[in-house]
Amino acid sequence: MRETDATPAQDGDLRLTDRLPAPLRVTARWWRINGSGSVDHAAVIERVCEESGWSPRFAFMTIMSAGIAVLGLLLSSPAVVIGAMLISPLMGPIMGLGFSLALFDFKEMRRSVTALVVSAALAVMFTGLVVLCSPLKAATAEILARTRPNLFDLLVALFSALAGAFALIRGRGETIVGVAIATALMPPLATVGYGLATANLSIAGGAFALFGTNFVTIALSATIMARLYGFGHRLSSQQSWLQTALLLTVFVLMAIPLAISLDRIAREAVIATQVRGVLASSFAREARVTQLDIDYEADPIAVRAVIIVPKSKALRTVVLAERLQAKLKQPVTLRADQVLVDPASAALDQEKAAFAQAQEQQRIREEGTEISHLLAVAAGVDPGTITIDRDARRAIAAAHPLPGASLAAYQALEARVGAQAPGWTIFVVPPSGLALSDIGFAQNVDALDDGAQAALRIDTWAAQRWNWPALAVPGLTEPHPERPNLGQRRAAAVAGALRRLGLTVVAAKVSGNNATMRLQQGMPE
Secondary structure (H helix, E strand, O other): OOHHHHOOOHHHHHHHHHOOOHHHHHHHHHHHHHOHHHOOHHHHHHHHHHHHOOOHHHHHHHHHHHHHHHHHHHHOOHHHHHHHHHOOOOHHHHHHHHHHHHHOOHHHHHHHHHHHHHHHHHHHHHHHHHHHHOOOOOOOHHHHOOOOOOHHHHHHHHHHHHHHHHHHHHOOOHHHHHHHHHHHHHHHHHHHHHHHHOOOHHHHHHHHHHHHHHHHHHHHHHHHHHHHOOOOOOOOHHHHHHHHHHHHHHHHHHHHHHHHHHHHHHHHHHHHHHHHHHHHHOOOOOOEEEEEEEEOOOOOEEEEEEEEEEHHHOOOHHHHHHHHHHHHOOOEEEEEEEEEEOHHHOOHHHHHHHHHHHHHHHHHHHHHHHHHHHHHHHHOOOHHHOEEEOOOOEEEEEOOOOOOOOHHHHHHHHHHHHHOOOOOEEEEEOOOOOOOOEEEOOOOOOOOOHHHHHHHHHHHHHHHHOOOOEEEEOOOOOOOOOOOOHHHHHHHHHHHHHHHOOOOEEEOOOOOOOOEEEOEEEOOO
16 A cells, blocks of 8 residues: 555645534544544554465464364354454455555555455365364354344444454554454354355355355445545545445445345334234233244234133134234234133132243244254255154254265264254154165174174164165075074174164065175065
8 A cells, every 4th residue: 555545635634624514614623633633544554554465374374263163163162163263364454455445555455355365265165174074064053143144243244344443543452353353254254164065055155145244344344434534535536436436335235135134124023013912902901922923924924822811801813813914904814822811719820830831832832943943954955844843842854965975974963953952852864865884794703893783773763764664684584594604693683683773674685795784675574
């Protein structure tokens, strides 16, 4: 960056200030003296240039930060993710980009963009490699939290950029606010690497959208802060207008989807308030709406409510549905569970029990929704395909084929999701067509070693998930001969182990191999 670009043009500022109304003129002159005028612009630009470019140190720290971040995501550990932010060097080049936009310094702009693009690519590739080598591949809460950009994510990026630019300009706490900027960028990059490594494009796409939104917001916010502190005053009027138009255009383009999302959230909030108001006003003041779930995607809107109400004030569901439709001015599907209490008998314990039951139902329903989403992302399928049995606290998903994944990988995926859903039974059905395990034996040995027993447990798990009626064992002879050979003894050992695991066993039509055997789907006789 050119040092002359960093020095305000005082004459131009004075002419511009003289055209303002008196109150604004006083404010502008005060800011020029006590705000932008108190900044050593040349020193700030020198500091920005030192930290914004590519270097071996920058590459190493980026890779290390990305590695720690993806491990924190896989472990669902916020503390580890925060640890990754402490060493991330992303603040330097993004501040360089913001200041180069303020100064129209295309050389520094190319330098900063190159550092950011290369570092992002390195972070994604390295995190993807870590995920491929990791036995933990299930999507955690930390990963899912970075797949759906929302207004709060944008605000985090905005506040981080403003704090970062202020700290850089005033020379106070650059490292601390750099952590905030890294928080908005490094975890989404690590999540992109996870999504690509697990072939889950929905996760990768959502995380990349979050990264792109945060990146643009931080860079442009830094540009605004730089202009506010007097950087770029020597730009021509055409350059200033072009810069202003560019900033406004980008922010408007980003604001359009956010405005649509905000409008949707606002409409949903209004509907929820109206529904709760209608239900509350339809009963006596003693009644309480303890649970309210609204499916806005359903056509018509589906409402489910649990209401504790005195017996004398109970209403038919059809009456409540008509009142809701009149209030919302659109069709509504209502399921209202009215928990009736008797105030005359002062049955306080009953009311408490009913309330506790309603709360428990609400908790189970929320758990089911959360588990459905978690299992859908982990299995790579749409949440609508997940079977949820809330009464039995059971969830079933038919997994989408993952490149190179074996039966053991799907079994581990099921166990991982089950560990995050205590009290629930999780079933992950592996894709059909996957081969069962090879059951190996040592030379001249007919006993099952630890590896063979582990393979049998995986085959048993797969047969149960596929609802196979039986497993066929090659080389099995029924009834057993008086003097079985080695292959027959091995088949008998496998059959015995399968029966102990609770499976029905039949003889396969093909003979077994003396060294290895592979089980098949069988039909009971």
